[in-house]
Amino acid sequence: MSADVALSTRLGRAKRLRRLAEAATGWGLALPAAVLMLALILIPTASAALLALTDYQLGARRVSFIGAANFVEMWRDRVFWQAFANTLIYTALTVPLSVGLGLGAALLIEADPTGRTAFRTIYFLPVTALLVAMATVWEFILHPQLGLVNVALRQIGIAGPDWLASPDWVLASLGFIFVWQQTGYNMILFLAGLKGISPELYQAARVDGADRGVERFTMVTWPGLAATTLFVTVITTLYSFRVFDTVAALTQGGPSNASNVLLYNIYREGFVYLRTGYASAMTLVFLALILMVAMVQMRARRGHSA
Amino acid sequence: MSGGHRLGRLARAVRLVVLTIGAAVMLAPFIWGLAASFKPAAEIWSGSLRLLPESFHGWENYTAAFNRAPLGRFLVNGVIVCGGILIFQLIFAIPCAYALSKHRFAGRTVIFGAVLIGLLIPIHVTAIPLYLGFARLGLLNTYAALIAPFAISVFGIFLFRQFFAAIPDDLIAAARVDGFSEWAIIWRVVVPASWPAITAFAIFSVTSHWNDLFWPFIVIQSTDLAPPALGVVYFRRDESGVDFGPMMAATVIVTAPLVVAFLLAQRRFIDGITLSGVKG
Numbered sequence: 001m002s003a004d005v006a007l008s009t010r011l012g013r014a015k016r017l018r019r020l021a022e023a024a025t026g027w028g029l030a031l032p033a034a035v036l037m038l039a040l041i042l043i044p045t046a047s048a049a050l051l052a053l054t055d056y057q058l059g060a061r062r063v064s065f066i067g068a069a070n071f072v073e074m075w076r077d078r079v080f081w082q083a084f085a086n087t088l089i090y091t092a093l094t095v096p097l098s099v100g101l102g103l104g105a106a107l108l109i110e111a112d113p114t115g116r117t118a119f120r121t122i123y124f125l126p127v128t129a130l131l132v133a134m135a136t137v138w139e140f141i142l143h144p145q146l147g148l149v150n151v152a153l154r155q156i157g158i159a160g161p162d163w164l165a166s167p168d169w170v171l172a173s174l175g176f177i178f179v180w181q182q183t184g185y186n187m188i189l190f191l192a193g194l195k196g197i198s199p200e201l202y203q204a205a206r207v208d209g210a211d212r213g214v215e216r217f218t219m220v221t222w223p224g225l226a227a228t229t230l231f232v233t234v235i236t237t238l239y240s241f242r243v244f245d246t247v248a249a250l251t252q253g254g255p256s257n258a259s260n261v262l263l264y265n266i267y268r269e270g271f272v273y274l275r276t277g278y279a280s281a282m283t284l285v286f287l288a289l290i291l292m293v294a295m296v297q298m299r300a301r302r303g304h305s306a
Numbered sequence: 307m308s309g310g311h312r313l314g315r316l317a318r319a320v321r322l323v324v325l326t327i328g329a330a331v332m333l334a335p336f337i338w339g340l341a342a343s344f345k346p347a348a349e350i351w352s353g354s355l356r357l358l359p360e361s362f363h364g365w366e367n368y369t370a371a372f373n374r375a376p377l378g379r380f381l382v383n384g385v386i387v388c389g390g391i392l393i394f395q396l397i398f399a400i401p402c403a404y405a406l407s408k409h410r411f412a413g414r415t416v417i418f419g420a421v422l423i424g425l426l427i428p429i430h431v432t433a434i435p436l437y438l439g440f441a442r443l444g445l446l447n448t449y450a451a452l453i454a455p456f457a458i459s460v461f462g463i464f465l466f467r468q469f470f471a472a473i474p475d476d477l478i479a480a481a482r483v484d485g486f487s488e489w490a491i492i493w494r495v496v497v498p499a500s501w502p503a504i505t506a507f508a509i510f511s512v513t514s515h516w517n518d519l520f521w522p523f524i525v526i527q528s529t530d531l532a533p534p535a536l537g538v539v540y541f542r543r544d545e546s547g548v549d550f551g552p553m554m555a556a557t558v559i560v561t562a563p564l565v566v567a568f569l570l571a572q573r574r575f576i577d578g579i580t581l582s583g584v585k586g
Contacts, residue, residue, distance in 0.1 A: 034402070122332050130538065133556075133557040137554065283433075
């Protein structure tokens with residue numbers, strides 16, 4: 001009896017020791033990454049939130065806590081609102097287009113074997129291209145007098161605008177460059193989604209009398225792609241919030257802030273005007289946009305699984 | 307649409323026409339830029355729609371491009387930065403992902419929670435505090451500043467954790483019986499079993515950092531340290547705007563490495579992007 005108890009406590013201790021050893025190994029393996037996450041992501045994010053409450057200017061000796069004053073200033077700051085609105089307009093223009101075109105390209109490419117590989121390669125090519133470099137070529141193609149686009153338009157009697165210098169067109173032109181690059185990326189994700197739809201579903205639909213392409217699309221393909229479409233839309237939205245490269249390289253936010261966007265405005269306030277605290281406050285607005293998209297995604301996903 | 311349905315002849319023709327128009331738009335800047343890199347300024351600015359150069363000026367444009375900016379240096383910087391980032395990301399993310407998927411320990415959920423939060427926070431949010439930190443350490447305008455912020459990839463941890471979870475526990479238990487240390491198990495059992503995930507991640511990582519402009523734009527001031535994307539911005543700044551031939555030559559040079567790599571290893575690139583889509 002007592003020998004049994006002794007044995008079981010010894011076993012218990014051995015078990016506890018083993019568990020402790022496992023915890024130690026687990027922590028040993030995860031610790032370096034955990035420390036880096038803390039130092040490079042979590043603490044900096046918290047610091048940005050704190051800086052947003054100060055009047056800190058880059059290089060200044062003094063810094064004081066000013067509460068929500070940066071946010072009050074932002075509320076009245078026309079340039080900020082313009083950058084904010086431009087970012088949303090840019091997103092509203094580019095996301096439906098690049099998701100729709102990506103889906104269209106994937107469906108057309110999958111519809112028939114002719115040229116399948118070649119088209120897939122060509123459509124994906126822009127994804128691998130250096131964006132700032134290709135933006136330079138687009139600038140050349142969109143040149144008001146001598147660019148390919150306006151020269152071609154002139155031949156059919158249309159006077160094209162100065163795409164990148166007209167306040168009415170600059171955002172759309174930058175958005176076009178984004179769509180050009182993003183469509184191939186979305187196409188690849190949709191192609192993967194299409195592969196995941198079981199052929200039996202199409203057969204079942206045929207048995208049910210869904211013979212036309214449109215019917216097969218609405219009954220099988222589109223529901224089958226729901227998860228993919230949600231993911232593609234979310235990721236494209238996040239990428240499009242991040243528009244920066246083309247603005248920094250081609251327009252510097254101009255003409256007169258017509259192409260100023262959130263990230264470019266943060267860069268300018270923080271690193272050109274050196275208003276660190278104010279730029280940090282804007283960073284939080286940017287983060288809030290991202291979190292909103294993430295929340296919508298979570299909601300939508302829960303909706304699907306329910 | 308698959309499912310063994312054959313398209314009619316008309317539908318096939320329409321499909322080809324539409325896809326070809328799309329392909330022309332996708333390829334236009336590559337072809338037009340490449341063509342311009344072979345043309346003299348007079349031809350570039352003639353407003354002609356002629357694709358091929360009338361007089362070949364490629365040699366002059368490419369030597370001018372190399373003389374005007376250290377293009378080779380930009381490419382080497384790109385390799386150093388992307389290579390450095392990738393090595394650190396793998397060294398830190400793989401053991402952490404292994405611990406998260408194959409070990410039970412208190413705090414595991416906390417670490418995984420941090421990973422999930424990290425997935426939502428891009429460099430743009432942390433940029434200002436990181437910049438201040440690097441300034442304090444006197445590390446602005448160095449390779450360290452370019453590489454260090456990306457040494458940890460939460461996306462890498464997330465991706466590898468998912469992949470490692472599919473490795474049978476028996477395989478790892480057997481390795482332990484054979485006297486493998488945890489470290490040896492990671493590099494000699496887990497990693498070899500996970501090459502598809504690792505190459506996919508590598509392609510994803512290199513592509514995004516080769517293309518990144520935002521962070522280098524902030525922390526780098528000298529031409530000698532510029533990765534390709536920043537190099538292009540410097541090149542544009544020095545450019546008077548009239549001499550477009552060398553500009554296009556420079557564009558071709560900095561764009562070529564990744565595009566050529568993609569054309570040589572298409573399957574892997576596409577798998578890499580597709581796999582990065584498991585994030586959803």
